[in-house]
Amino acid sequence: MSAPLPERLARVKPLAAFVAALVLVLAGLFLPGIVGAAVLLLLVGGLAYVSSLTWRVQPARTRVLRVAILALLAAVAVAKIVG
Structure with missing residues (x-):
């Protein structure tokens, strides 16, 4: 049986988590319209x-x-949907 989510997250290296989040933010910002907003x-x-x-x-x-x-990420996502 797999470990609970908090225990699995505790084993993730902070740099890896930061890079993954950064990649997702950049993808959300640069992908067009609804796709980028969905990622965000x-x-x-x-x-x-x-x-x-x-x-x-x-x-x-x-x-x-x-x-x-x-809130800032959500506002950017909504702006991408509207605009």
């Missing part, structure tokens, strides 16, 4: 889920930064 919205959903797993143990400043980044 999937990323927002995944990051929101991972943030919810660690929400209770994060300092308030980190929580604010995470919410701001997620």
Whole structure:
């Protein structure tokens, strides 16, 4: 049986997670219209889920930064859909 998600995520190297997120953000920004917006919205959903797993143990400043980044990514995705 596989380990729970938080345990699997704890084994991921931080650099690998950063590079993967960066690649997804850049893909979402450079892909046209709805495709790019879909990539960004999937990323927002995944990051929101991972943030919810660690929400209770994060300092308030980190929580604010995470919410701001997620809101910015979601706003960019909506702008890509509308425009």
